Amino acid sequence: MNYSFARATTILFLILSLFITSCATKKPAAKTTKKPPVTTKPTPPKTIVQKPEAKLNLPQVDREFRAAWIATVANINWPSKNNLTTQQQKDEAIKILDLLKEANFNAVIFQARPSADALYTSDLEPWSYFLTGEIGKAPTPFYDPLEFWIKEAHERGMELHVWLNPYRAHHTTGGPITSESMVKKMPEQIIKLRNGMYWMDPSDEKTQDHTAKVIRDLVKRYDVDAIHIDDYFYPYKEYNGGKDFPDNRTWAAYQKTGGNLSRADWRRANVNKFIKRIHDEIKAEKSYVQFGISPFGIWKPGFPEGIKGSSQYDELYADAKLWLNQGWLDYFSPQLYWKNDGPQSFPALLKWWESENTQKRHLWPGLNTVGLRDVSDRPGEIVSQINATRSILKNSAGTIHYSVDGLSKSPAMYNAVKSAYKTKALIPTTPWIKVPALGKPILFAENVGNLVNLKWNSPEPQKAFQWILYIKYGENWETEILDKNQNSKTLPLTKDGKKLSTVAVKSVDRLGNESEYEAKKF
Incomplete structure (x- = not known):
């Protein structure tokens, strides 16, 4: 009776050991089917827009x-x-x-x-x-x-x-x-x-x-x-x-x-x-x-x-x-x-x-x-x-x-x-009439392919009467005097073989006074 019990205990121990060992063994990874890579059109490099480091020497606009x-x-x-x-x-x-x-x-x-x-x-x-x-x-x-x-x-x-x-x-x-x-x-x-x-x-x-x-x-x-x-x-x-x-x-x-x-x-x-x-x-x-x-x-x-x-x-x-x-x-x-x-x-x-x-x-x-x-x-x-x-x-x-x-x-x-009067002109300023200075405009620039979309506004829209837009291709500046409701423009990044390098904008009040400029460099 004792011999049989010992033999049974030994067999049970061996079975339990085999079970524990099988649980510890890693299962083989499941087979997966490799999907082909997704093909997408390359994204054009974005133009980096940043503020100019040095103060800009902007050209004067006509006044008359x-x-x-x-x-x-x-x-x-x-x-x-x-x-x-x-x-x-x-x-x-x-x-x-x-x-x-x-x-x-x-x-x-x-x-x-x-x-x-x-x-x-x-x-x-x-x-x-x-x-x-x-x-x-x-x-x-x-x-x-x-x-x-x-x-x-x-x-x-x-x-x-x-x-x-x-x-x-x-x-x-x-x-x-x-x-x-x-x-x-x-x-x-x-x-x-x-x-x-x-x-x-x-x-x-x-x-x-x-x-x-x-x-x-x-x-x-x-x-x-x-x-x-x-x-x-x-x-x-x-x-x-x-x-x-x-x-x-x-x-x-x-x-x-x-x-x-x-x-x-x-x-x-x-x-x-x-x-x-x-x-x-x-x-x-x-x-x-x-x-x-x-x-x-x-x-x-x-x-x-x-x-x-x-x-x-x-x-x-x-x-x-x-x-x-x-x-x-x-x-x-x-x-x-x-x-x-x-x-x-x-x-x-x-x-x-x-x-x-x-x-x-x-x-x-x-x-x-x-x-x-x-x-x-x-x-x-x-x-x-x-x-x-x-x-x-x-x-x-x-x-x-x-x-x-x-x-x-x-x-x-x-x-x-x-x-x-072949070009637009601002009225001459009236320095003896003292008014608070205009706030600097806020200028946004967004690159879209070979174009850049510009939009700007004034922190004091009721005081802005006109805008001056400055555009620089290569080393050449262009200026535009714009009416109050003309506060956006789309420009090509390249013109006549020259790259767009800088854009600046000023607001102008009803007495012809200019604000400080806001600019973006490309």
Whole structure:
């Protein structure tokens, strides 16, 4: 019995050992079928985009003020008639703006208040007869013409300057006077002249207060770049049949207060006070809005020597030299509507005004593009005057063309001016107007095959008015001035056998100030 038990125990031990050994032995790997390799198209090497290490020496872009007057009085330029539909008015406006943009203009001077009336929504003065054919009648379907012009000009990279006449109350082409007219609403301040026009008395405090209120209202409510007034202060004498301006009421009131100025000096003092007031009130409302004046081109005969003609100082009671000397404006545009030689020499007058520009304000003369007289080649003369401003005014050159009809109705003139403005230009900077610096743009670059897609924006999009794009192939820089809504571009990595090496971008504010650049190197 014991022998059998021992034998059984031995057999059990051997079986258990074999089982443990078999569990410890590795199983052979399962056979797998080898799959063929997946074939894919090779990925092109990506362009490495990085920031340049050294500061870039970017080229300067052209700077020049290039503007045209858009006259609405008597339907001279726009709208062409006072019975157009809203859509027809808009179409005409866009046609004018596109014409100017194509010729590389960068500003329009739009007459929004031709004669104590409004081509915009106003609680102070009535809708203009020149807009709808009836004083006080709004356009139908309703729109705000000034707002429309501002929007369309800005979208094309052009400034919009609001042009107004400070004292003219009714034009002879302005239709019948109705109860809506300011002639009826300010009867004591408004005087009828012998040619049929009505004029506000510049020496009346209520005239000055009313016009100042109109200008403050425009600056406050509209996104304008400048307020612009022209040469109509006291009226030209022929408007009143050669007779003196009939301001006996206010002159007598002045004398009663013990005033001791001569009548001429008193008139000039009233205009001077008004000019300074308008300048100061514009700046108080929006410091960046510019104030421009376009007076008659001759201050007095004999200034400079040899100049003949009318005297704005003695006839219009406008001491424009004083305003320029004092810097009560941001730009000064004397109407130099004469040819280069003769008794009203364009370059002689421009040089004289430049010598009086002691405060170094912008000096951008007005050119008579529509009706320059006594020249055989009007387009050639205008181009020579553009070139004269560039020579005399250097880095702050500029011109304003009177009027846009001189361009739109004369292909020869348009092509000549377009050739003179062959590349786009920024407006000259205005360093005496202090504004916060623009933030550096944000630039994105993405390589797609043989192209690179660029996109950029500003950390302060409401302040960016334009862009400057700098592109470098090999060692050559190219520059582009782009409108605000043009914030992307696709470039080839190779052009004319040269590789794209660097791209940079700057933002530009509405005063022409440039931001610091942002750049990418390829």
